[in-house]
Amino acid sequence: MIVMKFGGTSVGTTDSIDSAAKIVAAAVEKQTQRDGAEESPGVLVVVSAMGGVTNTLIDAAQAAAAGDETPYRDARSQLLVRHQVVAGQLIEDGVERAGLGRLFDNRLREFERLCRSITVLGELTQRGLDVVSGVGERLSAPLLAAVLRANGVNSQFVDAGEVIITDDQFGNANPLMEATPARCRDRLLPMMQSGIVPVVTGFVGATEKGVPTTLGRGGSDYSAAILGAALDADEIQIWTDVDGVMTADPRIVETAQSMEELSYEEVAELAYYGAKVLHPKTVTPAVESSIPLRVLNTFNPSHPGTRIVEKTRQLHYGVKAITAVRELRLITVAGRGMIGVPGIAARTFDAVARQRANVLMISQGSSEQSICFVVPEAEGDAVVGALKVEFARELAQNMIEEISHQPDIVIVAVIGAGMKGTPGIAARVFNALGERNINVIAIAQGSSEANISLVVLQTEADEALRAIHDTFELGNGAD
Ligand code: ADP
Ligand code: ASP
Numbered sequence: 001m002i003v004m005k006f007g008g009t010s011v012g013t014t015d016s017i018d019s020a021a022k023i024v025a026a027a028v029e030k031q032t033q034r035d036g037a038e039e040s041p042g043v044l045v046v047v048s049a050m051g052g053v054t055n056t057l058i059d060a061a062q063a064a065a066a067g068d069e070t071p072y073r074d075a076r077s078q079l080l081v082r083h084q085v086v087a088g089q090l091i092e093d094g095v096e097r098a099g100l101g102r103l104f105d106n107r108l109r110e111f112e113r114l115c116r117s118i119t120v121l122g123e124l125t126q127r128g129l130d131v132v133s134g135v136g137e138r139l140s141a142p143l144l145a146a147v148l149r150a151n152g153v154n155s156q157f158v159d160a161g162e163v164i165i166t167d168d169q170f171g172n173a174n175p176l177m178e179a180t181p182a183r184c185r186d187r188l189l190p191m192m193q194s195g196i197v198p199v200v201t202g203f204v205g206a207t208e209k210g211v212p213t214t215l216g217r218g219g220s221d222y223s224a225a226i227l228g229a230a231l232d233a234d235e236i237q238i239w240t241d242v243d244g245v246m247t248a249d250p251r252i253v254e255t256a257q258s259m260e261e262l263s264y265e266e267v268a269e270l271a272y273y274g275a276k277v278l279h280p281k282t283v284t285p286a287v288e289s290s291i292p293l294r295v296l297n298t299f300n301p302s303h304p305g306t307r308i309v310e311k312t313r314q315l316h317y318g319v320k321a322i323t324a325v326r327e328l329r330l331i332t333v334a335g336r337g338m339i340g341v342p343g344i345a346a347r348t349f350d351a352v353a354r355q356r357a358n359v360l361m362i363s364q365g366s367s368e369q370s371i372c373f374v375v376p377e378a379e380g381d382a383v384v385g386a387l388k389v390e391f392a393r394e395l396a397q398n399m400i401e402e403i404s405h406q407p408d409i410v411i412v413a414v415i416g417a418g419m420k421g422t423p424g425i426a427a428r429v430f431n432a433l434g435e436r437n438i439n440v441i442a443i444a445q446g447s448s449e450a451n452i453s454l455v456v457l458q459t460e461a462d463e464a465l466r467a468i469h470d471t472f473e474l475g476n477g478a479d
């Protein structure tokens with residue numbers, strides 16, 4: 001059985017939805033030929049909202065909370081038209097089209113009602129936002145299922161709220177790994193055994209009480225991995241708009257090329273450090289169940305894409321790919337009074353943890369005079385405030401001289417499992433940056449040694465990526 005996930009870019013227009021449906025139809029045909037006609041098609045589809053829809057929904061809800069009702073009213077009519085146009089172009093059957101039209105209309109009316117109550121309350125809770133932001137997938141999944149039926153594939157849409165059961169961490173919910181597999185098996189296996197291809201909404205889930213949740217932005221990849229692991233799939237395919245996982249983001253580094261194979265460890269590092277092609281949590285369910293992942297291009301389906309496996313076949317020495325996380329802040333706690341005083345680091349990170357801030361990188365000078373670390377810009381003010389409270393006494397006594405912070409910085413991460421034991425990589429990185437006058441503000445090496453991370457200024461980040469990509473000859477034509 002395979003899980004096929006189509007991202008927002010793969011279902012953004014009539015043509016791309018048509019391509020996605022043809023890819024699924026071909027996979028169903030292939031699985032049926034392999035397993036025999038009487039067997040189930042063995043394909044499960046996961047789909048994101050049409051490209052840009054989630055942003056539109058979130059922006060509209062935020063405007064509603066601020067008292068502006070125009071965006072949600074506009075969004076309702078615009079989204080109705082956008083989905084209906086696709087249905088009109090790809091589905092001939094009038095009854096089918098009318099049914100879909102009613103479904104779109106009902107869901108968007110519900111969206112409008114929600115936004116109206118957000119305006120009345122003047123407040124948008126994370127819980128409310130999860131209901132609104134999941135509407136896009138609740139429109140695209142029924143649409144894709146209907147387009148599949150129009151292509152001769154017996155298909156039905158399933159709301160992931162029925163199968164992905166999560167905790168109540170709204171906006172970034174975690175699947176409950178007892179309830180979810182059981183629900184998936186009960187709801188999805190009988191469908192698949194009777195020859196139906198389920199089209200499940202990506203990104204969303206629900207608590208045990210049925211309250212809608214979301215798995216975090218870009219979370220449809222994670223949905224696919226959760227479902228694949230729950231159903232013990234043979235492969236999880238992530239269909240997107242590039243030829244697999246590439247040596248760098250092709251939007252920034254033009255010469256980036258796609259990689260045939262990567263290990264779970266390498267792709268986890270890449271995703272964690274900002275490579276948007278896979279949601280960072282996607283790897284965990286796949287690793288735990290040893291299910292291979294494949295990243296493929298909806299717009300170039302004959303390209304083999306990237307296979308992500310436990311151990312790569314070829315040994316590759318050195319750097320494989322580079323990536324960057326943006327919108328970060330570097331915070332430094334410094335002072336001579338820190339030398340030899342135990343517990344400063346522990347107190348620093350306790351204070352940070354109380355703010356629930358995510359620390360992306362830590363670097364401490366051997367002189368112990370300072371600790372610096374990086375958090376998302378959005379969490380920066382809260383963290384600095386908490387540290388000033390935690391170290392109020394030390395600051396007053398000048399044991400800690402300053403808690404300084406620098407906004408607009410980026411972590412550039414250099415990735416490759418084969419970097420272990422390959423000397424001189426950091427030196428080459430520094431040389432490449434030095435030649436272009438790019439200042440490295442801080443550096444750290446991950447404990448896995450599959451990653452070296454550097455902090456640079458936002459304004460120099462793209463240039464830094466290109467410089468490192470060039471110096472390791474990761475581009476087209478190089479091996
Ligand atoms: P989807 O809508 O399919 O989920 P995303 O936009 O979330 O697609 O992810 C695909 C995009 O990720 C690509 O278009 C590319 O610009 C970006 N990207 C960033 N880093 C990488 C990388 N290392 N390899 C491939 N794509 C990357
Ligand atoms: N539609 C959601 C988002 O834009 C989930 C996804 O695309 O994976 O974040």
Ligand code: MG
Nearest residue numbers: 007218276277
């Ligand atoms: Mg994505």
